[in-house]
Amino acid sequence: MKKPMKKPSKSPAFLPVLTAASCTALLAVPAAHAADKLKVGMLSTLSGAGAGLGVDIRDGFALAVKHNGGKLGGLPVETVVADDQQNPEVAKQSAERLLKRDKVDVMTGIVFSNVMLAVGPGVFAAQVPYVSANAGPSQYAGEQCNPYFFNVAWQNDNLHEAIGKTVMDKGFKKVVVLAPNYPAGKDAVAGFKRYYKGAVADEIYTKLGQLDYAAELAQARAAKPDAMYIFLPGGMGINFIKQFVGAGLSKDITLFGPGFSADEDVIKAVGEPMLGMFNSSHWAHDLDNPANKRFVADFVKEYGRLPSLYASQGYDAAQLIGAAVRDVKGKVEDRPALLKALKAAKFDSVRGPFRFNHNQYPIQDYYLRVITKDAQGRVTNRTLGRIFEQHADAYAPQCKMK
Amino acid sequence: MDAILIAEQALNGLQFGLMLFLLAAGLTLVFGIMDLINLAHGSLYMVGAYLAAAAIAAGASFLVAVLAAIAGTALLGMALEVTLLRRLYQRDHLSQVLATFALILMLNEGVRMIWGEQPLMLNTPASLSGPVELLPGLMYPAYRLLIIGVGLAVAVALYLLVTRTRWGMWVRAGASNRAMTTAMGVPADRLFTAVFGVGAALCALAGSLLGPLLAVQVGMGESILILAFVVIVIGGIGSIRGALVGSLLVGLVDTGSRTLLPAALRQVASPELASTLGPSIAAILIYVLMAAVLFWKPRGLFPARG
Numbered sequence: 001m002k003k004p005m006k007k008p009s010k011s012p013a014f015l016p017v018l019t020a021a022s023c024t025a026l027l028a029v030p031a032a033h034a035a036d037k038l039k040v041g042m043l044s045t046l047s048g049a050g051a052g053l054g055v056d057i058r059d060g061f062a063l064a065v066k067h068n069g070g071k072l073g074g075l076p077v078e079t080v081v082a083d084d085q086q087n088p089e090v091a092k093q094s095a096e097r098l099l100k101r102d103k104v105d106v107m108t109g110i111v112f113s114n115v116m117l118a119v120g121p122g123v124f125a126a127q128v129p130y131v132s133a134n135a136g137p138s139q140y141a142g143e144q145c146n147p148y149f150f151n152v153a154w155q156n157d158n159l160h161e162a163i164g165k166t167v168m169d170k171g172f173k174k175v176v177v178l179a180p181n182y183p184a185g186k187d188a189v190a191g192f193k194r195y196y197k198g199a200v201a202d203e204i205y206t207k208l209g210q211l212d213y214a215a216e217l218a219q220a221r222a223a224k225p226d227a228m229y230i231f232l233p234g235g236m237g238i239n240f241i242k243q244f245v246g247a248g249l250s251k252d253i254t255l256f257g258p259g260f261s262a263d264e265d266v267i268k269a270v271g272e273p274m275l276g277m278f279n280s281s282h283w284a285h286d287l288d289n290p291a292n293k294r295f296v297a298d299f300v301k302e303y304g305r306l307p308s309l310y311a312s313q314g315y316d317a318a319q320l321i322g323a324a325v326r327d328v329k330g331k332v333e334d335r336p337a338l339l340k341a342l343k344a345a346k347f348d349s350v351r352g353p354f355r356f357n358h359n360q361y362p363i364q365d366y367y368l369r370v371i372t373k374d375a376q377g378r379v380t381n382r383t384l385g386r387i388f389e390q391h392a393d394a395y396a397p398q399c400k401m402k
Numbered sequence: 403m404d405a406i407l408i409a410e411q412a413l414n415g416l417q418f419g420l421m422l423f424l425l426a427a428g429l430t431l432v433f434g435i436m437d438l439i440n441l442a443h444g445s446l447y448m449v450g451a452y453l454a455a456a457a458i459a460a461g462a463s464f465l466v467a468v469l470a471a472i473a474g475t476a477l478l479g480m481a482l483e484v485t486l487l488r489r490l491y492q493r494d495h496l497s498q499v500l501a502t503f504a505l506i507l508m509l510n511e512g513v514r515m516i517w518g519e520q521p522l523m524l525n526t527p528a529s530l531s532g533p534v535e536l537l538p539g540l541m542y543p544a545y546r547l548l549i550i551g552v553g554l555a556v557a558v559a560l561y562l563l564v565t566r567t568r569w570g571m572w573v574r575a576g577a578s579n580r581a582m583t584t585a586m587g588v589p590a591d592r593l594f595t596a597v598f599g600v601g602a603a604l605c606a607l608a609g610s611l612l613g614p615l616l617a618v619q620v621g622m623g624e625s626i627l628i629l630a631f632v633v634i635v636i637g638g639i640g641s642i643r644g645a646l647v648g649s650l651l652v653g654l655v656d657t658g659s660r661t662l663l664p665a666a667l668r669q670v671a672s673p674e675l676a677s678t679l680g681p682s683i684a685a686i687l688i689y690v691l692m693a694a695v696l697f698w699k700p701r702g703l704f705p706a707r708g
Contacts, residue, residue, distance in 0.1 A: 047519035049617050055520065083519070204664075211616040214414040214546065215661045221541075222407040235617050238523055243615070246526060246543040248533030269523040273531075 038075040038325060038332060041104035041128075043094055043119070045111045046083040049209060049235030052265040053111045053310050054083075057133045059303055060314025061108065064322070067298070072318060073325025075332075080104060086111075086209070088118035095119045099126045105332045106131060108317045111233070111310070113137040113156060113184040114208075124148045127335055129342060133317040134310060136361060138187050142395030145359040150342050152320050152354075153313040154282050155361045155393035156184045157191025159258035162280035162366040162387040163229060164195030167256055172227040174201045176220045176253075178240070179231040181205040188231035188258070194394065201225045211239045217247045227254045230261055237261040238269040245273040254278070259381075262371055263308040267379050275379065277371045282364050283312045283351040284383040292350040306380060312350050323347035353390075359399035363392045406540050411657055417546050419653020420553025424608035425626060426633040426645040427560060428601025434640020434706050435576040436491050436594050439498045442482075442505035443605065443630065444623025450475040450606025451618045452513055455522040464527040471610040472603045479602025483595050491594075510620050521619035549611050556607065557646055564642050573597060577640035577706040632688060636695045638702025647703055652688055659684035 044054035065077050080102045084091035098104050108131045110116045116135035123130050124146050136155040179185035201223040204216050232240050259281030285296045299307040324341035345356050357363050366388040369381040429443050453474045457467035490498045526545040533541040564570040575583040584590045637644025664680030
């Protein structure tokens with residue numbers, strides 16, 4: 001174990017030298033760096049059980065760049081892709097490399113909130129804007145809100161608040177909730193309970209990344225609920241739903257989940273057993289607006305699969321960055337102007353109307369979807385209606401930013 | 403805490419324990435007979451799972467896929483034994499650990515090159531995807547029952563193989579005194595290759611059966627390997643019986659503590675605290691069990707060597 005440890009410990013010693021060298025280079029030719037290209041650091045989860053999520057963000061982002069002719073806001077784009085392996089420590093090292101060696105102008109891509117919270121401080125200290133295409137931890141929405149952090153997806157609680165309201169409105173009385181034991185899992189349950197006021201028969205927390213749910217399913221069966229709410233991103237949700245159906249629980253218990261537990265990646269893996277599952281989302285592939293129609297059609301053409309909400313978030317992240325770069329006329333090194341342009345969010349989101357709250361998290365609509373068969377016999381989501389209109393997150397009042 | 407919940411959790415523990423046994427059986431024989439610490443044992447489990455997934459992707463039925471995985475992995479295991487591991491028997495344990503650790507890295511990277519970074523998701527065969535009502539009110543997934551059945555059948559078959567056949571006698575003799583066994587004219591080379599092949603086949607069986615319950619992914623072998631080592635230390639190195647008892651103990655303790663502990667803790671603490679403490683204590687409990695066994699029986703429950 002000793003040898004590999006030595007290498008990373010060497011590089012920090014060189015870093016001051018490197019940064020000093022690059023600083024003088026910058027001083028010598030201040031204008032040359034400005035407008036030749038835009039470097040985007042795409043740090044995402046591309047391996048392990050959460051990989052499907054990161055891949056969709058990456059592909060959605062790439063499609064937006066392609067739609068703009070390889071440019072964003074008029075600047076040619078170079079996307080530096082790195083895998084965080086869903087591991088905060090790995091992510092911190094990769095982020096360091098993106099910031100110091102590749103000198104990216106803007107960063108995006110992180111899926112998991114625990115990874116985001118580990119990477120955030122370094123990115124903010126380097127004064128590089130971070131446009132989150134998924135992770136929306138409550139910390140960065142409330143007291144620790146930061147002028148360099150923009151969330152173009154949703155605050156972690158939002159989809160869960162929407163489902164909480166739905167479960168309440170549909171008259172379910174006894175619910176079991178299940179979430180992994182990590183920051184976003186806690187946010188999810190808090191959000192659900194903010195709008196669901198009935199009885200919670202059991203609150204089960206599992207290890208993040210757990211794949212076998214036999215013990216938890218037995219526990220849920222013993223609690224005899226009429227509905228069950230799960231927050232299990234990626235492969236965790238895929239396995240859970242398969243095992244939920246396999247254990248025969250789907251007959252007596254209605255399953256609810258946030259949009260990403262019932263999106264294309266999960267549907268592809270689970271298939272027909274998912275029919276009838278209700279879920280909440282800020283986006284759906286059948287939303288009727290021109291930007292969305294083009295996005296969905298071209299995504300299917302390019303990648304041969306329907307996009308998930310992660311893909312839509314990756315696409316919107318690129319469109320937001322593009323709009324901001326366009327509005328500062330390519331002068332991305334003018335940070336105050338760039339931040340202002342990002343906050344203005346003058347782009348056509350595939351979800352329809354979109355704007356930032358003062359904490360730089362979205363104010364947007366949330367929809368109820370159900371998994372059905374579409375006209376072509378594909379198992380997919382259908383939008384049933386709005387749950388929330390122009391909904392903001394609950395943490396914004398604690399954010400001191402204007 | 404009703405009886406049905408306890409019964410269901412006991413079945414879950416049994417299912418997990420039997421899968422651990424498939425891994426531990428091969429590991430304990432290799433360790434006991436050839437005195438080889440094979441860290442790459444978990445990688446064979448991974449290779450087995452990937453071979454099954456590849457066979458299913460190529461259109462094979464589940465049964466054919468499992469058989470193909472077993473055959474392929476057994477061949478790989480025997481090839482590794484003949485070309486590489488055979489040279490390590492005379493070396494000290496540190497060289498063995500280094501060489502087999504290198505093997506882990508190579509196999510992981512190889513799998514990554516062939517099948518990519520993303521995990522493969524397998525489905526349970528359609529005929530087994532539903533539940534079975536064992537007792538009134540006690541529903542249990544058919545697929546997990548199949549796993550329990552296969553695990554028990556393999557345990558019995560291994561027991562008969564080791565206690566009733568000539569090869570089994572050689573294996574037992576090799577585990578208790580290797581030098582004397584070879585001196586008595588047992589064909590050690592062929593025996594070792596065969597034992598290694600059987601160990602690899604059991605790995606592949608576990609990997610392909612667990613594939614639909616977990617995810618087939620790079621690195622899946624390492625996490626389970628540690629538990630397999632705990633099992634063989636508890637059971638006594640070289641002993642099939644010890645591996646079986648150790649696996650069932652670890653399976654039941656792990657499953658039981660994962661649900662019963664949080665439930666008990668919830669009586670005295672908040673759900674978040676209970677669910678944070680619960681799994682951590684559950685994870686420790688297995689090692690507490692191991693420490694307790696080692697304290698009273700330093701050679702494990704059923705030591706093979708006198």
